[in-house]
Amino acid sequence: MNKLTEGFLSEVQAYQILEQANIPIAPYRIIKDLGELEEVDLEYPLVLKIISPDIIHKTDAGCIRTNLRNRKEVELAWEEILRNAQVFNPQARLEGILAQVMISKGHQVIVSFRRDPQFGLLLMVGMGGIFVEIIKDTVWRLAPIDKDEALDMIKQLKTYPLLEGVRGQEKMDIQALAELLVKVNCLAEKSPDILEMEMNPVFVLPGKGGTVTVDALARIREVED
Amino acid sequence: MTTNLAGFFNPNNIAIIGASNDPVKPGNTIINNLIKIGFPGQIFPVNPREEKVMNLKCFPSLEVIPQPTDLVVIITPAPAIAEIMAQIRHRMQKWGDIKAIVCAAAGFAETGSQEGHRYQTILKETARELGIRVMGPNCIGIIDNVSKVDTTFVETLMPPSARGQTGGLSFISQSGAVAASLLMWGASQPVPLRFNKFISIGNMVDVDFIDLLDYLEADDQTKVIAMYLEGYPRADHLIRTMGRVAKRKPVLVLKVGASQAGAEAAGSHTGSLAGEDTIFSDLFRQFGIIRVESMEELMDTMQAFAAFPLPQNNKTFILTQAGGPGIIATDMLATIPQLQMAHIKAETKAKMKSFLLPFANVCLPEGFADITASASVSDHLSSLEALMDDPEVQAIIFITVVPTFLPRQELGEQLSSFLKLRGREKPVLPVIMAGNWVLEVRRTIEESGYITFPTPERAVRALGHMVTYAGYKKVGG
Numbered sequence: 190m191n192k193l194t195e196g197f198l199s200e201v202q203a204y205q206i207l208e209q210a211n212i213p214i215a216p217y218r219i220i221k222d223l224g225e226l227e228e229v230d231l232e233y234p235l236v237l238k239i240i241s242p243d244i245i246h247k248t249d250a251g252c253i254r255t256n257l258r259n260r261k262e263v264e265l266a267w268e269e270i271l272r273n274a275q276v277f278n279p280q281a282r283l284e285g286i287l288a289q290v291m292i293s294k295g296h297q298v299i300v301s302f303r304r305d306p307q308f309g310l311l312l313m314v315g316m317g318g319i320f321v322e323i324i325k326d327t328v329w330r331l332a333p334i335d336k337d338e339a340l341d342m343i344k345q346l347k348t349y350p351l352l353e354g355v356r357g358q359e360k361m362d363i364q365a366l367a368e369l370l371v372k373v374n375c376l377a378e379k380s381p382d383i384l385e386m387e388m389n390p391v392f393v394l395p396g397k398g399g400t401v402t403v404d405a406l407a408r409i410r411e412v413e414d
Numbered sequence: 415m416t417t418n419l420a421g422f423f424n425p426n427n428i429a430i431i432g433a434s435n436d437p438v439k440p441g442n443t444i445i446n447n448l449i450k451i452g453f454p455g456q457i458f459p460v461n462p463r464e465e466k467v468m469n470l471k472c473f474p475s476l477e478v479i480p481q482p483t484d485l486v487v488i489i490t491p492a493p494a495i496a497e498i499m500a501q502i503r504h505r506m507q508k509w510g511d512i513k514a515i516v517c518a519a520a521g522f523a524e525t526g527s528q529e530g531h532r533y534q535t536i537l538k539e540t541a542r543e544l545g546i547r548v549m550g551p552n553c554i555g556i557i558d559n560v561s562k563v564d565t566t567f568v569e570t571l572m573p574p575s576a577r578g579q580t581g582g583l584s585f586i587s588q589s590g591a592v593a594a595s596l597l598m599w600g601a602s603q604p605v606p607l608r609f610n611k612f613i614s615i616g617n618m619v620d621v622d623f624i625d626l627l628d629y630l631e632a633d634d635q636t637k638v639i640a641m642y643l644e645g646y647p648r649a650d651h652l653i654r655t656m657g658r659v660a661k662r663k664p665v666l667v668l669k670v671g672a673s674q675a676g677a678e679a680a681g682s683h684t685g686s687l688a689g690e691d692t693i694f695s696d697l698f699r700q701f702g703i704i705r706v707e708s709m710e711e712l713m714d715t716m717q718a719f720a721a722f723p724l725p726q727n728n729k730t731f732i733l734t735q736a737g738g739p740g741i742i743a744t745d746m747l748a749t750i751p752q753l754q755m756a757h758i759k760a761e762t763k764a765k766m767k768s769f770l771l772p773f774a775n776v777c778l779p780e781g782f783a784d785i786t787a788s789a790s791v792s793d794h795l796s797s798l799e800a801l802m803d804d805p806e807v808q809a810i811i812f813i814t815v816v817p818t819f820l821p822r823q824e825l826g827e828q829l830s831s832f833l834k835l836r837g838r839e840k841p842v843l844p845v846i847m848a849g850n851w852v853l854e855v856r857r858t859i860e861e862s863g864y865i866t867f868p869t870p871e872r873a874v875r876a877l878g879h880m881v882t883y884a885g886y887k888k889v890g891g
Contacts, residue, residue, distance in 0.1 A: 308647070
């Protein structure tokens with residue numbers, strides 16, 4: 190693509206940053222060719238995603254396949270993703286395919302930070318999932334925040350009752366989400382070269398299950414050549 | 415830069431460049447206002463074409479004013495700025511006295527023109543070089559009712575007896591027009607609104623919101639700060655300052671100009687999911703700052719904070735003499751999550767039933783009583799007293815639609831005495847709802863130092879903000 194994406198890190202690079210900050214990611218492996226699938230020890234069902242610095246929005250490019258229940262489905266998805274990537278951008282640099290355990294319980298949220306020319310370092314928590322663009326339920330704070338402030342952010346969400354559990358559903362791990370926000374705050378403060386980072390979605394799991402991130406995007410300060 | 419704003423708020427003498435004898439010109443109104451407020455220093459009109467302005471000796475230029483002068487007000491339009499700044503430079507070489515300039519004139523950077531920017535640069539650079547602080551340009555100046563300074567050119571028609579009366583409320587406006595209209599509107603209240611300090615900051619070439627917040631934070635006579643804000647280059651710096659001050663005294667803001675300028679076309683959801691305005695709202699909440707949405711809400715809320723004690727908690731009682739207005743208040747209360755209807759003690763209910771008419775409604779629903787249109791003055795006051803004595807109630811909305819058979823002036827006087835005696839215990843917000851019929855009554859009540867409201871929803875909304883702030887104080891310490 191064009192210059193706009195030059196400053197983006199791949200999903201895998203973003204994961205590596207998050208892992209260093211002790212932020213849990215859904216288990217994943219990077220696979221360069223189909224033969225490596227033998228050694229993959231992840232539990233089905235799986236999600237397959239393209240790894241390319243030139244394909245930021247994987248869904249739009251048809252480069253993500255979910256709910257793959259066995260080896261056969263994985264092989265079919267593999268070919269489909271590579272084909273779609275080729276159609277989407279024939280010049281795209283392909284660095285492999287990411288296989289990741291599919292998370293199918295919990296409540297989806299977005300967690301992000303950004304350095305804003307007007308506000309400085311902003312942190313955000315929002316409702317995630319497929320209705321995110323319609324409901325636009327987000328809460329913002331200036332960094333730094335502590336856990337109390339993080340809890341206040343979460344409670345300010347219009348969709349907070351969904352985290353609390355409605356109609357007999359289990360309560361989600363709100364404490365873990367607050368702790369995640371504090372970790373993201375620290376990561377942002379320690380990494381001035383990351384201009385913006387978005388974890389979308391993060392699954393907040395029931396009970397004391399914690400949180401698990403299944404996608405992430407980071408934009409970094411552009412390096413002059 | 416250290417904040418030294420004494421030249422604006424406590425000047426020895428004041429020079430007015432562009433003074434005029436024409437009563438419709440700002441250069442005349444300023445002097446008129448300074449005289450009427452009773453400015454204790456000397457006023458030096460400057461205008462080469464006049465011998466006298468309003469019976470004051472007028473000087474052809476700044477250099478020939480024979481006494482030290484802290485503050486210079488510039489009203490002459492922008493194209494004269496280079497010449498005026500040259501005069502100021504000359505005077506500073508000889509006297510070194512000028513500490514502050516209020517540049518009320520317009521025609522600077524706000525026009526967007528190259529010329530305007532050039533004039534603003536001359537003003538800014540010369541003043542900085544000479545160590546003089548500047549308010550404006552394109553502002554209506556300041557009023558300090560404590561030191562009796564008024565550099566505005568707004569004619570409020572306020573009688574001289576009402577001028578220079580101090581209250582606990584200080585106001586900062588980024589718009590001269592909003593400032594002027596609020597000043598005039600305030601002067602038209604049953605008892606004219608008493609500002610402590612009133613500041614229109616215009617283009618903020620030097621003195622800006624942060625300087626003034628620092629100053630007002632340290633000013634013990636300022637109990638409440640209200641702001642009209644359009645924008646600020648580093649919003650986080652401003653919000654952090656507002657938040658620091660809000661730990662000591664309430665800070666209210668009417669923030670307008672919700673543009674998308676700050677929302678970058680970023681490659682993620684983060685940029686597109688929320689506009690700048692949502693972010694401002696969230697950050698105000700984070701820092702314990704009260705945001706209001708309209709001029710009316712600003713007017714009501716800032717006055718309420720200045721007049722009433724902060725409620726201890728959110729337990730509110732609606733005491734009404736008329737059904738409909740009471741329901742309006744109850745509906746409004748239900749939309750404000752911070753407020754809750756009080757559940758009063760059985761003794762209080764019994765006491766109220768003992769003197770009220772049999773068909774009066776006491777606590778259906780809880781937190782609500784309709785003493786009915788037949789209620790006497792003593793029914794109003796005894797009910798209020800019973801609720802005041804009940805610790806389960808921490809705020810009272812008191813509504814009355816004064817009928818012809820109720821001795822209205824007696825009601826006003828008794829309520830006024832009651833508030834003088836017990837108004838500090840918990841907030842009692844009087845809603846007196848009969849237009850001109852009760853204007854005198856409202857004046858009588860307001861002379862106790864408390865304000866009144868013309869409609870129930872406005873009182874409830876103001877109370878909601880007070881409870882929110884009281885909650886912030888508890889959390890933030």
